[in-house]
Amino acid sequence: MINKLAGKKAPKETLVNVKELINAYYKNKPEVKEQTQKVSFGTSGHRGNSFKSSFNENHILAITQALCEYRKNAGINGIMHIGIDTHALSEPAQITALKVFLANKIKCKIANKYKFTPTPVLSFTILESNKNSEFLNDGIVITPSHNPPSDGGYKYNMPNGGPADTDVTSIIENRANEILKNDLKDIKVIDEDKIMQSEYLEVIDFITPYVESLETIIDMNIIKEAKLKIGVDPLGGSGLEVYKKINEIYGLELDIVNQKIDPTFSFMSCDHDGKIRMDCSSKYAMSSLIDLSKKYDIAFANDPDFDRHGIVTKSMGLMNPNHYLAVAIWYLFSNRTWKDELYVGKTLVSSSMIDKVVNSLNKKLFEVPVGFKWFVEGLHKGTLAFGGEESAGASFLRKDGTAWSTDKDGVILNLLAAEITANLKRDPGEIYKEFEEEFGKAYYKRVDAPANFEQKAKLKKLSVEDITSKTLAKEEIEAIYTNASGNKASIGGLKVTTKSGWFAARPSGTEDIYKIYAESFISEEHLELIVKEAQDLVIKSIEG
Incomplete structure (x- = not known):
């Protein structure tokens, strides 16, 4: 609600x-x-x-x-x-x-x-x-x-x-x-x-030193030469000075629409539940920047520690993080001279549109449980070109294929959106619409619900045997996972897939809630049916 x-x-x-x-x-x-x-x-x-x-x-x-x-x-x-x-x-x-x-x-x-x-x-x-x-x-x-x-x-x-x-x-x-x-x-x-x-x-x-090195991972010149109108909202976070320094060093003339630092975050719009939450992937928290979207060729924001990105385009408004990750992966592998054998990392609750894009690029997917820590080794060694989470956190390698950061980096993902727009003369939202035409439309949803410590513990221990149904939303269940396919690590919950959809259920590691992620490539109605059946299963398992 x-x-x-x-x-x-x-x-x-x-x-x-x-x-x-x-x-x-x-x-x-x-x-x-x-x-x-x-x-x-x-x-x-x-x-x-x-x-x-x-x-x-x-x-x-x-x-x-x-x-x-x-x-x-x-x-x-x-x-x-x-x-x-x-x-x-x-x-x-x-x-x-x-x-x-x-x-x-x-x-x-x-x-x-x-x-x-x-x-x-x-x-x-x-x-x-x-x-x-x-x-x-x-x-x-x-x-x-x-x-x-x-x-x-x-x-x-x-x-x-x-x-x-x-x-x-x-x-x-x-x-x-x-x-x-x-x-x-x-x-x-x-x-x-x-x-x-x-x-x-x-x-x-x-x-x-960080800003001076950005040109090793982002084409800063092409952004400057395109003379894009770029809007930036740091959302009162720790990277305000990063964007000021970018303007100073590279002359991008980023329009920083909010330069306030206020620990009450009084300038924020409330999130879906009425709370102040600096979530740059929430259309409610980001409403002030979304209202300005038509003023800019591309606009973006970050959360307080700048490990997340929020991309606002003229064509789509605030992009779903899953949509932008798919575009970022496609663009990077189409415009970087990386080694062919590099993997693409995604968390198992991220959109299957990413799977389709990676497959079209003839690249290998590395699917892991929730948590950016699973990408660290691959990014550090240079075997993983990109690692991304559905919650708008990602990082990738420098142009020369070496490590840049091994934690989520909202700055480079935002600047990449500007590079894409400058280089292709299309914003990331327009490119994602082309994906929908090629691969079909994805309907994605995350649902949070209250759960105490004991209930979260029960959900974390769900096993394949706990799923007795043979179907999900009227489709035959193809697979049930309690371990991620990429690194075989425990999900701390489970994932159920069918031909046209899937859901994953897991307890939050930081809040008293559980989370259900679901996706359908059929319709909104099909998605809601997946969510309902997933919720019924979770409620039965944690309250029984």
């Missing part, structure tokens, strides 16, 4: 009280016997809310100390790069983390006058720092991504530049909870007023 506030500015009385939120960060202490207040690393790190005692100073102290111990045991002895986004809790969490890192004599680098650091910039920086280095360098990004203003997040990126996998995060998670249980007795910490004087801290410019 769509909330009456969807697409409208949030009433002033609904905005988060930043002072109270930060006070709660320091004042509230988690009860470690309460599952929702423990350290818990989902697909994108630990996330929580200080009002709910799920993201507080004690959490960050414990996680950071656990990370220090992990690094030592793993032989990671180089620089810890630290980036934050514009959420209210990000800066307090950075201060807490620095107190622990520096007490453990770990060399840290943080941003200079560009106080905020996008996730892709941090990933790029880690990879660059490890070239010709005798030490192993890594980093953390303090961000809850597109989550509401009251949330905080903490994500660890390995020396390969990408988000840590569960074999690492489980060690950190377990140790952090043990530290919490022992009343923080194992914490090493320095006083806050000694942070900036520490010999182990260096303040640097993360953004300029």
Whole structure:
């Protein structure tokens, strides 16, 4: 059900009280016997809310100390790069983390006058720092991504530049909870007023080297020469200075329509449920930029940590992320001189239109569970040309086939949309319409519903044997998966496919909900039937 506030500015009385939120960060202490207040690393790190005692100073102290111990045991002895986004809790969490890192004599680098650091910039920086280095360098990004203003997040990126996998995060998670249980007795910490004087801290410019290197992955000249009218909305996120620097270095004259940095995100339009959520793939959250779409040849936006992209075209308005991923893959393989044997990565909940496009290119598909971490190794080694998620997160290789970032990069996906428009004189929406003519129209939907910890655990353990029906939406079931076809990793749920459609069901790793993804190549009615039957199955499995 769509909330009456969807697409409208949030009433002033609904905005988060930043002072109270930060006070709660320091004042509230988690009860470690309460599952929702423990350290818990989902697909994108630990996330929580200080009002709910799920993201507080004690959490960050414990996680950071656990990370220090992990690094030592793993032989990671180089620089810890630290980036934050514009959420209210990000800066307090950075201060807490620095107190622990520096007490453990770990060399840290943080941003200079560009106080905020996008996730892709941090990933790029880690990879660059490890070239010709005798030490192993890594980093953390303090961000809850597109989550509401009251949330905080903490994500660890390995020396390969990408988000840590569960074999690492489980060690950190377990140790952090043990530290919490022992009343923080194992914490090493320095006083806050000694942070900036520490010999182990260096303040640097993360953004300029990243922007200067963009020409190695995007054809910046063709964009400039086309003199496109380009609109950009950073949505109050960490990459505002990236776009300013792009204009400075490349002379693109991007029109940055919103330059406000406000931790309440009061300038945002409410999402489908009436909440402020900086989701650049939501037509409700993006309504202000969509209203300006006819003014620009191409327009785009990002979420607060800039790992997601939102593409707005004259031909289609806000593009469905699945649609744009299909276009991006087609364009890159048609306009880059990469090796023939490179794979294309997609998550199993992404559109099957991508499968059809990849097949038409005679390329190999690498389908994985939800989580960008599954693409890290391939991007790092240069065997995976592209890795993308249905939630508008993707990255790809440089023009020479080497790694750029091994985390999601909303900046390069946005600039690629400008390159496509400049080079082909057609925007990505027009190209996708050609795909529909060739491959058929795809009807896609994601449905979220409330689920508590126990219900999510049941859904995660669904097996092939739990599906007793032989048909789905009046079509014969062709396959049932609990492991992804590309890397055989567990889905944490399941996927059911037929000739003309499919659905996947899985619990959220960061919110108290479960998610159903579904697609039909027949009709909207057929899609709704798939969704209904999928919901019936999930409800039966988690409430039975």
